[in-house]
Amino acid sequence: MELLNLQPVESYKTFLKENIRPDGRELMETRQTVLNVGSISTADGSALVKLGETMVICGVKAELTIPSAEDPGKGIVVPNMEMSALCSSHFKPGPPSEQAQVITKFLDNLLKSCTVIDTADLCVMKDKLVWVLYCDLVCLNYDGNALDASVLALIAALQNVKIPEVTVDDESGLPHTNMEVKKAFATRGMPCATTFTVFDGSHIIADPTLKEEDITEGNITVVTDEHDNLIYVQRQGGLAMPEAEMQKCVKRAVEHGSEMRKLYLAVAS
């Protein structure tokens, strides 16, 4: 155990010789995932994800706003990831860390490219009134791979959102909210992210823990949807990797995606 802290790289190599990781997982095995929805009663939708020890919670609040001039018939979804000093000693108090900002942009790109929610569904009256969904994700405990956990939390929370029906009074032009009737709106695709890192330029491991993230380089994230399409592929870090290895990651991501989709279906009721 002390060796793991004093000489992390060397001791990790001894584990890899047996094709196993310090927590007992195989190289391509992901940690146990727990998904809980609707835990925040004051939010319009919420989800809590526990990926091993990494915990991310997402709360969605819906508000009405005037649409932008460029897209008068479309609503807006605003994701925001927060990784404060609370979740790990890696982060210091102050403005959002780089990692949080990168995850925020990732989620923004994902929502735009995957059309999980058709923003036209969020329109109440074209040019006058649309819904804006503020999705706030907070990392409560960071033990590596906040990206996968946040994608899961965001999509599950969006699936969980129930907003009241809004009609616009023709005469006065004022919105009338019917708080009794609440309906969810269609979410499509059920995207699921799988992150891998590369150890020593040779071993690819899935779902790294915080200790593993510190000693590995190169991040590969693959997001798949329900049709096994690749929606988002992100390879950061300039390690040359043969195509065959990339295909292995894609294959594993597709398998992992179908496992996670069962979770989405289980909570969607």
Added chain:
Amino acid sequence: MDLNSSLPLGNLQCEQKVLKNTDGSAMYTAGETNVLVGVYGPADCKESKQDVKQAVVEVNFRPKIGIPGVAEKYMEKFVCKICESVILRSFHPRTAFSVIVQVMQDQGSLLSCAINAVSMALQDAGISMRCMPVAVTVALQKKEKEDNEMKDDSKKFVISPSTKDEEESVAIATFVFDSAQYDSISAYACGPMTSDEYRECLRLAKEASKHIVRFFRDSVSRKVSTDIR
């Protein structure tokens, strides 16, 4: 399935040693997208930010208008990771490399233009690198035509798409290769595509990157030949 790929990369221009105070600089134009990059390094580094074993790389992305936001942070991280593995950092421990990217004009394929500009600026500064990163953006456009009762999907791969091409496309992918072995060292692909389409984008990008490496080589020889006079 109609694969109509346009190979010409459009207008490529590069001018190095543009800035006086930096260790290296480059003004890179691809099509109508123009990026100016300045590089400092190896330079002194604050003790709190130092790494005992190797140099630290910091990238700053400045948009054409406005304050840098989350989108710029994302591109900074992407470019930073590439620089970290390409630059031989262990040659300069306890120092820092600073890369400042200023977007002059964005008419599509910004990420690949920026990476190529950074590559040329690092070369201009004479910083030891494993290879030069070369980036190419490929956009996938899908047109669904209904012919009688059959749906006929026609796909089009556009290399170095313009802003208009990007708006019409279903997916956009940027691949970064190393200039020596043409291995893929980094990738960013956003938008739904099948595994086969991804592989096709990769293949087309690899072909296009060879043209760009040739352009890099010509550009540097021009710079060196004008210096020797």
